[in-house]
Amino acid sequence: MFHVRKRVLAGGLAVVAAAGAYVGLTGGSTPAVAEQGARTPVVIGHRGASGLRPEHTLSAYKVAISQGADYIEPDVVATKDRILVARHDNWLADTTDVENHPQFADRKKTKTIDGVSRTDWFSEDFTLAEIRTLRTEERIPALRPNNAVFNGIDTIPTVEEVIKLARANNVGVYPETKHPTYFDGIGLSMEEPLLALLKKYGLDDRNDKVFIQSFETANLRDLRPKTKLRLIQLIDGAGAPYDFVKNNDPRTYSDLVKPTGLKFIASYADGIGANTSRIVPVDASGNLGTPTTLIRDAHRLKLDVHTWTIRGENQQLPADFRQGNSSAPGYERAIGDVNGWLAKLYRLGVDGVFCDDPSTGVSARTEVFGS
Template sequence: MKRWIKLGLMMLGFGGGEMTASADVSGVSSGPIVIAHRGASGYRPEHTLMSYKLGLQMKADYIEPDLVMTKDGHLVARHDIYLSGTTDIADHPEFADRKRKLEGHDDWFVFDFTLNELKTLKAIQPRPKRGDVFDGQESIPTMDEILSLMKAAKADGSKAGLYIEMKRPALFKKVGLDPTVALLAMLKEVTGAGIPVYFQCFDGAYLNEFVGKTDAELIWLIEGKKDRKSKSYVLEAPLALYGTNVDGVGLNKALLLGPEGKPTSIVDDAHALGLDVHVWTIRNDQVPKGIRSVEEELKLLFSLGVDGVFADFPDTALQSRDSFMLLKAGPADD
């Protein structure tokens, strides 16, 4: 992988030392968007108001809340349907009997709890190496609370948008909690408030239910699968499967590099279909094998033409984006 990555970086002028972002980028396009993944989740427990606030302070272009639904029909922010990884639920003996096995996972599940019950839990950092300094300080936020935060930020001059994901809609429907009506009402309120918004889901068929019913940009999330022969990630379905109904695709970054790290054509293929390409997830503390730093990884992705990146550490992604755009723009005219 290294030889292909190094070649690509050298061709774009990244073979030497690291660039730093200029304080003055006037006249330079803002370039690819930076999405604060679960907020500034590299620094704070994910999907907490403090994480979203930090992402806004860092000037991320979008804040990403993942949504699930409570037993009594409220949209709340969690990445998973289970609760043990990101909350202190194991320390609540009153909920011990709610633990059960589902899909081979023995845990507590969000749709077995009312909003009032969930509000007694406190958020924790799911990645131990990131520290526990901010554990136990905040509860699980509702989508209403997140929207209030964004409205307040907009009133203070923020131009940041929301990049909202619905998790596991088919499963929620199966347990009698269809989130569609609530999501449509929420998206209408977001757009009505003048806040830019994307709506994303791994379930492309579910996204089809929103076509023509919302002004939100629709993004089909794609993980792909590992090819047995090449060991590289490949598509499980063609980009065009839902490409005529959505505005873009959110790609697993592994799909952008084929065997030995050679770039694939997936970004160009998506662009040919008129789709934006946003890739996930960039983490300062989890750089892919064969890449020397997260800055190098970001510059490689930008050089491949992506339209946006999901980043746990949005400040790093923003700095790298601005450096890339300055270099791309070339020297200023005298």
């Protein structure tokens, strides 16, 4: 058992100092935390509380806030009339009832987004007034049937509404502009209007409760001289940033987690948002391997390390933390030991976690850090 002590610095920043190294997670020490202690990690409501309500709805964001999330995360896409709205992607069929609106039948199109052809309805072909006539739906009802009972209740929120909700409840906002190269290419760049919206609500300083994130690099590099807000480079478990692909840059996300890649990121960003597999790899059966040095390497460059996504269902957890009889009906959607998985990540030294059920991030943090 380890012990923690917490001191509060000016401005209310809680810092946790570890007494001795954390040992025994994988048979060895965990240098990321053992070196010099770590700040109490933040809990980010992933798309709101998307494990409990349809994602990117005001209902989901309100539940996340009620559960104690420090930040709520709106993914950002644009409408035809340049209004920023909260959707994970610019296609709409998997999270709304758009297919049930015959007046929009002719809006169904085939487009290439980030190099992939998709036939769907797209946000940029709708005005805000039109998109407001749609109702939201659960994206993965087979895994989350309880969420589907909330289908048809919410409309798609604007990003401004999400920011206002966060400000009213004294929580942070963690927006991600989606498919930035694509939106730039159709004349609907989202970064500049996002900065303007944030500034409208007094959010334009490094110490404000804002992180701006992206899987691409070019938009973050473009943002760096324009804002003091903290920027986070997202790192997927495979593949490459689409701006690299489009510009024939051979680097991949695997290159970006190497020391030279992290130095490149540190030139424009304040942290990384890494797929959990970049921190603790898993084998083909979902079993955890030995933690990587990513947290240590990033911290040495003063980069925060946030990780995604912590989901409670057995299907979404490493095999080490699944619970129940794998042959039983409903095993995949049964809730496993998500707190145990979170506790492991906390003890490895992450600075933040994206949770579909933020209450688990809060309760595991209390277990590990006492706060």
